[in-house]
Amino acid sequence: MRIVVLGAxxxxxxxxxxxxxxxxxxTVVDHDPxxxxxxxxxxxxxxxxxxxxxxxxLFQAGVLGxxxxxxxxxxxxxxxxxxxxxxxxxxxxxxxxxxxPVFRDLSTFDYQRHFNIDRLLSMEHLSAMELxxxxxxxxxxxVENFARGELEMQEMDIVDETPAMGVPLKDLELPxxxxxxxxxxxxxxxxxxxxxxxxxxxxxTLIGTREDVDEVKEQLQREHPPKKDVVIAGGGETGYHLARxxxxxxxxxxxxxxxxxxxxxxxxxxxxxxVVNGDAKRRASLEEERVGSADVxxxxxxxxxxxxxxxxxxxxxxxxxxxxxxxxxxxxxxxGKLGIKPAVSPREVIAKQILGFLNTGTVISRTLLSKGGNxxxxxxxxxxxxxxxxxxxxxxxxxxxxLIAAVIRESYVMLPGADDRLNPGDTVxxxxxxxxxxxxxxxxxxxxG
Numbered sequence: 001m002r003i004v005v006l007g008a009x010x011x012x013x014x015x016x017x018x019x020x021x022x023x024x025x026x027t028v029v030d031h032d033p034x035x036x037x038x039x040x041x042x043x044x045x046x047x048x049x050x051x052x053x054x055x056x057x058l059f060q061a062g063v064l065g066x067x068x069x070x071x072x073x074x075x076x077x078x079x080x081x082x083x084x085x086x087x088x089x090x091x092x093x094x095x096x097x098x099x100x101p102v103f104r105d106l107s108t109f110d111y112q113r114h115f116n117i118d119r120l121l122s123m124e125h126l127s128a129m130e131l132x133x134x135x136x137x138x139x140x141x142x143v144e145n146f147a148r149g150e151l152e153m154q155e156m157d158i159v160d161e162t163p164a165m166g167v168p169l170k171d172l173e174l175p176x177x178x179x180x181x182x183x184x185x186x187x188x189x190x191x192x193x194x195x196x197x198x199x200x201x202x203x204x205t206l207i208g209t210r211e212d213v214d215e216v217k218e219q220l221q222r223e224h225p226p227k228k229d230v231v232i233a234g235g236g237e238t239g240y241h242l243a244r245x246x247x248x249x250x251x252x253x254x255x256x257x258x259x260x261x262x263x264x265x266x267x268x269x270x271x272x273x274x275v276v277n278g279d280a281k282r283r284a285s286l287e288e289e290r291v292g293s294a295d296v297x298x299x300x301x302x303x304x305x306x307x308x309x310x311x312x313x314x315x316x317x318x319x320x321x322x323x324x325x326x327x328x329x330x331x332x333x334x335x336g337k338l339g340i341k342p343a344v345s346p347r348e349v350i351a352k353q354i355l356g357f358l359n360t361g362t363v364i365s366r367t368l369l370s371k372g373g374n375x376x377x378x379x380x381x382x383x384x385x386x387x388x389x390x391x392x393x394x395x396x397x398x399x400x401x402x403l404i405a406a407v408i409r410e411s412y413v414m415l416p417g418a419d420d421r422l423n424p425g426d427t428v429x430x431x432x433x434x435x436x437x438x439x440x441x442x443x444x445x446x447x448x449g
Contacts, residue, residue, distance in 0.1 A: 001025070001358060004066045004091070005045075006052035006082050007073035008035035010327075011097065011123065013043075014347045015070060015354055020044050024358075027061045030073075052082040055089065064090040068357055071096040072350075076103055084115035093357055093364065095119045097350070101237065113410065118364055119357070126349045127300070127325055128241035134323055134344070135230065135246065135296055151406050151413060151429070153181065153377070154213050155370070158202045160222035170194040178208030178216050179415060181405055181431045182375050189375050191401045191431055205369065205431070207405045208415065214249055227252045231294040231319070233280030233310050234301035235259070235266045238325060238346075242298065247272040256280045256289060280310045283317075292318030300325040311340045362386075362444045364427065374434045377405075380444050382426040387443045394418035401433035402440045 001024050005016045008030035016039065019026045026045040029052050030036050036047040050057035052073055063069050069086040071079035076098045083096035098104060098120050103111045112120050136154070158165075164172055169180055169192060180192045184203040198204060198220065206213045228251050232239045235257030243266070247253045253273035257263050260277050267275040278285040280301065291297055297314035299307035304326050311322040315338075326335055326343040335343040356365040362381045369375040382388060388396055393404060393416055406429040407416045414420075422428065432440050 001067040002062065002065060003027070004029065004058075004061050004063050004069045004086070006061075006069065006071040006079070006086075008032070008039050008047075009072070009074055011347055011350065012070075012072045013039060015072065015351055016043055016045050018351050018354075029057060029061050051078075053078045053085070055085055058082065058086055058089060066091040067093065067360075069094045070354065076100055080111060080115050080117065080120075083117045087116050087118075093118045095121060095354070095357060097121050097123060099124065099237065110410075121350060121353060122237070122241075123346045123350045124237035125241045126353060127238050127344050127346045128245065130344045130349050131238075131242050131298055131300070131323055131325075132245045134341075135228075135251075135298075151208060151415075152210050152213060153369075154206050155203055156206065156217055156220065158198055158200055158204065158220060160220070161200065162220055162222050164198060164220050165200065166197050168195050168197055172219075174216055175208070175212045177415060178206060178212040179405070181205040181207045181403055182369065189369070189373050191375065191403045191433060193400065210245070210248070218249075228295040229293065230254070230296045230298065231256065231289065231291050231314070233297070233299045233307075235262050235275070236300065236302055238300040239298075240266060240269070242300065243270050243273045254289060254294075256285065281306050283313050286310070286313055286317055294319045296321045296323065298323045304328050304331055308335060308338065308340065311335075312338055315339060361441065363441070369431065375431055376434055376437065378430050378432060378437070380428050380430065380441075382422050382424055382428060382444065383446060384424040385446045386424075388422045389424060392419050392421050396443065398443060399432070399436035399439050401436050403431045405429045405431055
C-alpha cells in the first residue's frame with residue numbers, strides 16, 4: 001500500500017519503520033531537515049522536507065494516490081488540517097493524532113466529521129485502554145472503544161446460576177442500549193442470535209455504553225465480585241482516561257497527582273475516583289496512601305524511570321500487581337524482570353491501531369475480538385447503491401454469523417433494530433466470523449466484489 005506519514009518525530013519514525021518492514025511504499029514528511037536526513041539514512045522510505053499543513057508539500061508527498069495518510073506531528077492543529085487536506089486531495093483514508101481531549105469530545109464539537117477525517121487517535125487514550133484491558137481481561141479486547149468512543153465492548157465469564165440462564169436472548173429484556181454480541185462455549189466462539197441462550201461456563205461479549213454494560217453484568221451475576229483497589233500514579237491524560245474507564249462499581253480508584261492545579265481538574269471531572277495531591281516518586285507518599293494494600297498499582301507519569309521506580313516501591317510495599325507506561329523499547333526486558341506486567345508502550349499501542357487501518361475498499365478498520373479467535377470487528381463505510389442500503393436490516397441477506405452492532409450517523413451513535421435502515425454515509429461496526437467476511441463485504445460494495 002502507498003502510505004504517507006506526516007511527522008518524523010519518535011512516533012512517526014517508529015510507524016514508518018514498521019510499515020517499511022512490512023514492505024509498504026512509505027513517504028515521510030517533516031519540516032525539520034535534520035529529521036528527514038535521519039529518516040533517509042535509516043529507513044527505506046521516500047522523504048519530503050516541508051510543512052505538513054501546506055498543500056504543495058502534500059502534493060509532493062503523493063497524497064493524491066495514497067491509500068493511507070497518517071498525520072502524527074507534534075501539533076494537534078497541524079495534524080487535523082493536514083489530514084483534512086489530504087482527504088480532500090484524494091487520500092483514501094486519513095488518520096490524525098491528537099493530544100487535547102477537546103478534539104475527541106463530541107459534546108462540544110465534532111471535529112472528525114467537520115474536517116472529514118477517518119479517525120482521530122489519542123496515544124494517551126489508547127494507552128489507558130490498553131492498561132484497562134490488562135486490569136480487566138488480559139487475553140481479550142475486554143475494554144475497547146468503538147463507534148468513536150461512544151460504545152464499549154467488554155467480555156465476561158458466566159460463573160453463576162441466575163434467572164437469565166437458559167433464557168433466549170430475545171426474552172432477556174436487556175436495556176435498549178446494550179446487546180450480547182458473541183458467545184464462546186467449549187472453545188468455539190459464535191455470533192449471538194436472538195434464540196441463543198447463555199449457559200454456565202460461557203464467555204460472552206457485551207456491547208453498549210459502560211453504564212448499561214455494568215447493569216447487564218449485574219443481571220448475569222449472583223454474587224458481585226469484590227471491588228478491586230486500583231492506585232494510579234500520574235494524573236496526566238493517560239492517568240485521567242484510565243481513571244474514567246475504571247471508576248464505578250467494580251473498581252475503587254485512587255489517583256495520585258503532584259500538580260495541585262491538575263488535581264482540581266481531576267477532582268472536578270472524575271465522579272467516583274479519589275484524587276490525592278502527592279508525589280508518587282516518594283516512598284513516604286506511597287506509604288501514606290496505603291499503596292501496599294492495593295490490588296493494582298499503575299504508574300503513568302510522563303517519565304519512564306519514575307514509572308519503573310514507583311512500581312518497584314509499590315511492589316515492595318505489598319501491591320498485588322504493578323503496571324506501567326514505558327516508552328523506551330530498550331526497557332522492555334528490564335521491566336519484565338522487575339515483575340511489572342504489562343509495561344505498555346504508547347508507540348506500540350498506536351502502531352497496532354495503524355495496522356488495523358491497512359485495508360482496502362469500504363473497510364475502515366479491522367480488529368480481532370480476541371487473540372487467536374475467529375470473530376473480527378470491522379468498521380465499514382456505507383456507500384451509495386451498496387446492497388445493504390436497499391432494505392431494512394431484517395430483510396438484508398447478511399450471513400447468520402454477522403451482527404451489525406452499531407451505526408454511526410453524522411454525530412449520533414445507535415444500536416440498530418430490525419426495522420432500521422442503513423444510509424450512504426453511515427459507518428457501521430459489525431462482528432463477523434472470519435469464514436463469512438468476504439460474503440459480508442459483498443453487501444457493502446457497489447460492484448458485488
